[in-house]
Amino acid sequence: MAMITIQEISKISGYSPSTVSKALNNYSDISEKTRQKILKIAKDLRYVPNATAQSLVKKRSNTIGIVFEVEYGLNNLFFAKILESIRKQLEIQGYDLIFLSNNTNNGKDYLKHCYSKQVDGVFVISIGQSKEAVNKLLFSDIPVLSFDPDVEMKNSIYSESYNSIKTALKYLYDLGHRKIVYIQGSIYNFIGNMRYRSYLDFMKEYGLKPYYIKELDNAFYTFDEGYNAMRMNYERFGLPDAVLASSDLMAIGAMTFLKDKGYHIPDDVSIIGFDDIQLCEIIQPKLTTIRQDYEEIGKRASQTLIDMIENKISNIDPVIIPSKLIVRESCKQRK
Amino acid sequence: MAMITIQEISKISGYSPSTVSKALNNYSDISEKTRQKILKIAKDLRYVPNATAQSLVKKRSNTIGIVFEVEYGLNNLFFAKILESIRKQLEIQGYDLIFLSNNTNNGKDYLKHCYSKQVDGVFVISIGQSKEAVNKLLFSDIPVLSFDPDVEMKNSIYSESYNSIKTALKYLYDLGHRKIVYIQGSIYNFIGNMRYRSYLDFMKEYGLKPYYIKELDNAFYTFDEGYNAMRMNYERFGLPDAVLASSDLMAIGAMTFLKDKGYHIPDDVSIIGFDDIQLCEIIQPKLTTIRQDYEEIGKRASQTLIDMIENKISNIDPVIIPSKLIVRESCKQRK
DNA sequence: ACGTTTTACGAAATCGCTTTCGAGTAAATT
DNA sequence: AATTTACTCGAAAGCGATTTCGTAAAACGT
Numbered sequence: 125m126a127m128i129t130i131q132e133i134s135k136i137s138g139y140s141p142s143t144v145s146k147a148l149n150n151y152s153d154i155s156e157k158t159r160q161k162i163l164k165i166a167k168d169l170r171y172v173p174n175a176t177a178q179s180l181v182k183k184r185s186n187t188i189g190i191v192f193e194v195e196y197g198l199n200n201l202f203f204a205k206i207l208e209s210i211r212k213q214l215e216i217q218g219y220d221l222i223f224l225s226n227n228t229n230n231g232k233d234y235l236k237h238c239y240s241k242q243v244d245g246v247f248v249i250s251i252g253q254s255k256e257a258v259n260k261l262l263f264s265d266i267p268v269l270s271f272d273p274d275v276e277m278k279n280s281i282y283s284e285s286y287n288s289i290k291t292a293l294k295y296l297y298d299l300g301h302r303k304i305v306y307i308q309g310s311i312y313n314f315i316g317n318m319r320y321r322s323y324l325d326f327m328k329e330y331g332l333k334p335y336y337i338k339e340l341d342n343a344f345y346t347f348d349e350g351y352n353a354m355r356m357n358y359e360r361f362g363l364p365d366a367v368l369a370s371s372d373l374m375a376i377g378a379m380t381f382l383k384d385k386g387y388h389i390p391d392d393v394s395i396i397g398f399d400d401i402q403l404c405e406i407i408q409p410k411l412t413t414i415r416q417d418y419e420e421i422g423k424r425a426s427q428t429l430i431d432m433i434e435n436k437i438s439n440i441d442p443v444i445i446p447s448k449l450i451v452r453e454s455c456k457q458r459k
Numbered sequence: 460m461a462m463i464t465i466q467e468i469s470k471i472s473g474y475s476p477s478t479v480s481k482a483l484n485n486y487s488d489i490s491e492k493t494r495q496k497i498l499k500i501a502k503d504l505r506y507v508p509n510a511t512a513q514s515l516v517k518k519r520s521n522t523i524g525i526v527f528e529v530e531y532g533l534n535n536l537f538f539a540k541i542l543e544s545i546r547k548q549l550e551i552q553g554y555d556l557i558f559l560s561n562n563t564n565n566g567k568d569y570l571k572h573c574y575s576k577q578v579d580g581v582f583v584i585s586i587g588q589s590k591e592a593v594n595k596l597l598f599s600d601i602p603v604l605s606f607d608p609d610v611e612m613k614n615s616i617y618s619e620s621y622n623s624i625k626t627a628l629k630y631l632y633d634l635g636h637r638k639i640v641y642i643q644g645s646i647y648n649f650i651g652n653m654r655y656r657s658y659l660d661f662m663k664e665y666g667l668k669p670y671y672i673k674e675l676d677n678a679f680y681t682f683d684e685g686y687n688a689m690r691m692n693y694e695r696f697g698l699p700d701a702v703l704a705s706s707d708l709m710a711i712g713a714m715t716f717l718k719d720k721g722y723h724i725p726d727d728v729s730i731i732g733f734d735d736i737q738l739c740e741i742i743q744p745k746l747t748t749i750r751q752d753y754e755e756i757g758k759r760a761s762q763t764l765i766d767m768i769e770n771k772i773s774n775i776d777p778v779i780i781p782s783k784l785i786v787r788e789s790c791k792q793r794k
Numbered sequence: 795a796c797g798t799t800t801t802a803c804g805a806a807a808t809c810g811c812t813t814t815c816g817a818g819t820a821a822a823t824t
Numbered sequence: 825a826a827t828t829t830a831c832t833c834g835a836a837a838g839c840g841a842t843t844t845c846g847t848a849a850a851a852c853g854t
Contacts, residue, residue, distance in 0.1 A: 462840090464839090464840055464841080465840065465841060465842095466840075466841095476840090476841080476842095477842080477843080480840095480841065480842060480843085481842090481843090484842080486843095508840085508841075509839085509840050509841065511839090511840080511841090512839070512840035512841040512842090513840080513841060513842080514841095515839090515840080515841075515842095516840085516841055516842045516843085517841085517842070
């Protein structure tokens with residue numbers, strides 16, 4: 125089934141291709157009568173503008189790219205949720221979202237790919253792996269918005285972490301806990317590092333001794349890592365009063381280890397996670413955690429990037445989305 | 460930063476645009492010497508072919524569309540996993556994946572969108588919502604592969620369900636269970652209905668009375684629905700020997716209800732889920748379930764669709780991926 | 795040395811659409 | 825009645841590639 129083109133509408137209507145195009149695009153120099161005629165024919169013929177041809181001449185594709193390079197990909201609940209929110213928002217705004225695959229033999233080159241596909245802007249969800257490729261993007265003339273930003277913090281959006289970690293720690297402190305373990309994810313990206321520093325700062329301010337496993341400083345926030353970190357921590361420092369983990373999965377991993385050891389949560393140990401994934405409500409006890417507002421992150425991200433695209437802004441201040449302590453059942457006053 | 464075009468390479472090299480294009484595309488009627496010269500210049504100038512222009516003339520975009528219309532979107536672990544596998548596979552094969560957003564004021568029209576964006580093929584992950592739009596796609600001349608197919612079963616890929624459900628039931632039967640509850644998802648799509656029929660068939664074959672809640676026949680496979688279904692079932696029919704749920708989340712929902720009631724799993728009731736999400740290994744007891752091979756589904760789906768695209772095949776037999784009972788800790792011999 | 799085949803390249807058309815600019819006609823102005 | 829002004833429309837160039845076809849030069853054969 126061949127596509128109907130403007131030329132054919134032109135033939136049938138008797139108007140020139142330019143006139144047809146203008147009618148279709150609401151130019152003001154087309155009389156209402158002819159516009160209606162042309163619109164009718166276009167409709168009858170089920171005319172569909174060829175977006176490819178359009179972007180060739182307009183240099184605009186109404187398509188936003190996404191560089192998605194994440195351990196476990198979409199299985200990573202956190203990013204899946206954000207992506208879902210982005211997807212919904214872009215749908216509303218009329219943009220398509222395209223995953224930029226990258227199989228150039230000569231190494232990754234996202235920038236090239238973006239140019240080639242003529243995307244209007246790009247989201248970057250990428251932790252660490254291909255720094256240079258991402259940096260090239262970040263410092264190009266294409267609007268870019270990055271999640272989980274690097275130290276440069278250029279054009280990024282993320283959840284507030286520093287204060288919310290402190291809030292959570294204060295909450296534990298007020299419950300009487302003093303020996304508080306921290307289970308970190310990677311401390312080499314911006315976010316992970318910020319959380320880590322927040323913990324250290326807090327402990328210092330309150331004159332407490334920090335407990336964490338230095339060697340495990342490059343984790344991916346998984347259940348197994350949480351389990352393992354808790355095990356090492358336990359063997360090295362004994363039973364803590366409370367645990368603060370940098371992800372829910374890690375928190376649940378830690379909780380599972382403690383349960384396996386025969387301890388009871390929250391009677392023996394209090395635990396707090398980070399993220400607020402669905403699982404928090406499913407497990408026993410329900411996990412107290414710091415909620416990231418995925419919906420809002422995705423929404424603001426989309427709005428911000430589109431704003432950058434439409435107003436040709438190439439540098440923005442970091443967009444920081446508030447996060448919030450959600451109290452459930454995994455913490456308790458110290459006996 | 461303007462993009463380098465073939466014209467510029469032409470200017471600099473002294474060769475015509477056609478020659479440059481041919482050199483870049485390994486045409487045989489270009490001498491090795493000039494090819495090298497041109498390639499060098501292209502490289503030095505960081506030439507990037509404009510994919511838009513290319514697809515305009517080639518009528519091929521190396522882009523595969525995806526219609527993604529699912530309750531809870533990517534938060535639906537099942538589809539997120541498949542998508543992840545697809546993504547990885549397409550990356551290898553050099554195709555980009557584009558989410559077809561759809562905000563035409565005059566209702567959804569995926570087909571239009573596909574034509575417009577010139578996608579080479581389309582995946583459809585859509586349960587029920589916009590039937591006609593999806594059907595138009597399915598019966599168009601664009602290669603389409605559908606997950607969770609409709610009754611027509613046209614061009615679809617899915618997990619084997621009928622036999623694996625029976626296998627699971629037989630497993631429960633052999634453990635001595637006779638009063639086996641089924642918690643269904645929707646029975647109005649192909650997959651859901653097949654599972655449901657499998658249950659009924661099995662119970663009939665073994666002369667057992669089926670237990671399920673008829674009214675709950677249009678669920679979305681969620682935790683809450685599982686919890687609720689189990690509650691209703693319990694209130695109506697009392698405690699069962701075993702439960703087979705059509706998703707892991709539902710199974711876990713059911714398990715949670717039973718635990719809340721003070722029962723012990725698997726001592727009092729055996730439970731089997733369907734999907735094999737990560738959670739199965741995390742909860743206590745670990746959930747016995749029927750595993751869908753997401754990896755394989757995504758991989759085969761990609762291969763199949765690409766095959767359809769490259770060999771202009773527009774109709775294929777259903778692709779059925781085996782699934783498999785994974786025995787963990789949630790089932791036990793009846794006392 | 796002459797005819798024939800190869801080889802290497804370029805001109806030009808094309809893909810489908812947008813946009814500038816000029817021109818013809820009708821309407822408005824003085 | 826003459827001159828502006830406003831409306832409509834179309835010709836043509838251009839976006840950045842690909843591809844057909846023709847041709848000049850080189851290579852070959854006898």
